[in-house]
Amino acid sequence: MxxxxxxxxxxxxxxxxxxxxxxxxxxxxxxxxxxxxxxxxxxxxxxxxxxxxxxxxxxxxxxxxxxxxxxxxxxxxxxxxxxxxxxxxxxxxxxxxxxxxxxxxxxxxxxxxxxxxxxxxxxxxxxxxxxxxxxxxxxxxxxxxxxxxxxQRRLALAPAPAPALPPAHQEELRESYAELRRISAAVGDPELRARLEEVERRLAGLSGVARPADGDAAGVTLSRRETDVLARAALGETNAEIAEHLGLKEGTVKAYLGSAMSKLDASTRHAAVARARRAGLLP
Structure with a gap:
């Protein structure tokens, strides 16, 4: 039955x-x-x-x-x-x-x-x-x-995919993406978290940035925390600000950034953000 x-x-x-x-x-x-x-x-x-x-x-x-x-x-x-x-x-x-x-x-x-x-x-x-x-x-x-x-509120407000967004809208999209990941980290319900991850993927594809060419961050996979930290770094936040938003220690934030930069073969956080965006890992 x-x-x-x-x-x-x-x-x-x-x-x-x-x-x-x-x-x-x-x-x-x-x-x-x-x-x-x-x-x-x-x-x-x-x-x-x-x-x-x-x-x-x-x-x-x-x-x-x-x-x-x-x-x-x-x-x-x-x-x-x-x-x-x-x-x-x-x-x-x-x-x-x-x-x-x-x-x-x-x-x-x-x-x-x-x-x-x-x-x-x-x-x-x-x-x-x-x-x-x-x-x-x-x-x-x-x-x-x-x-x-x-x-649920953010799911309802999630925009439909578009080929490109004006710069001001891109910045708003990136702020929403970073905040959505912060909320997702606090959700214990697997079904709800899976729905959030789907929205995150949609948001990451909305900026209109070209997909990576071969060899340009192709095949790179970031952990959830590496993505969380990099998403907030993309907003121009300092390590201390990122730590406060994500409830982490500043040294932990630095370690996650370093790991993400290494995976993306980037010498600075700004270069890491740029490569992650080209790879479709960030909006």
Whole structure:
């Protein structure tokens, strides 16, 4: 029987729910991302029943909805008698027998993008011991979503191939290329990184520079970091500036530049950039 491959978004949620359970020691953990103001629970760990299946939480409704509206964690040690929340979802929560419940919103740029829950049967003394690590997991998910948002934005803005670009547009293209590589280095999702690499290749071919002749950097292959460093050097940045942008030590930047220059048979960084462009390795 053919099974459907989980999407990167589903995998991110699954990892987050498992991490919340591991770090907080809550016996039950679950969560979901928001679509059209509803967070449909898409991952569940530790449940004893199927009662949580199909749970979809609206913003402002229930404990999770309140957390998403207020953009801060909400908890109750006795869900069944809690008076500070609506009880729209009692059928699901009480059906699983959950008494203690913590809801932590996933917040990106001041907007709730989802919610993570930690729960237990009966009463637990939660306090900051479990809340703090749960908040940390939500923050890590939010950081990954921010990266994905930026990647999607740049993918949407990526121009179609053209025979040549005016000098001003070439400079803008090179800045975008260098920044895209910086973002790509922070992406852990293999599928998303492969898509980024495809956009990088498209950008590298947009400058209209002639392809290399035989013997002129033909067959040269640069490592990812050598390309990252050379792309920023092409913008006129110093070693210190490159190190700051890429999160490297200045000596490491110098080593990568030296390696790239050696591969390209160039005596200066400017010559290396020129040869890399002729070889189609840089825009």
């Amino acid at each position: 053919k099974t459907e491959t989980p999407s990167p978004r589903d995998e991110l949620l699954d990892r987050a729910v498992r991490e919340l359970a591991r770090r907080t020691r809550f016996p039950i953990a679950f969560g979901g991302f928001i679509d059209h103001d509803i967070a449909a629970v898409g991952s569940i760990v530790g449940a004893h029943t199927n009662a949580l299946d199909g749970l979809a939480v609206r913003i402002e409704r229930g404990l999770g909805g309140r957390a998403m509206r207020e953009l801060r964690p909400r908890m109750t040690g006795d869900y069944g008698t809690a008076t500070q929340i609506t009880h729209d979802y009692d059928r699901w929560i009480l059906g699983e027998g959950i008494g203690t419940l913590l809801a932590v919103p996933i917040v990106v740029e001041g907007r709730a993008r989802g919610v993570l829950y930690g729960g237990a049967w009966g009463r637990w003394n939660i306090g900051g011991v479990a809340t703090a690590p749960a908040v940390k997991v939500a923050e890590e998910v939010a950081a990954e979503l921010r990266i994905r948002d930026e990647v």
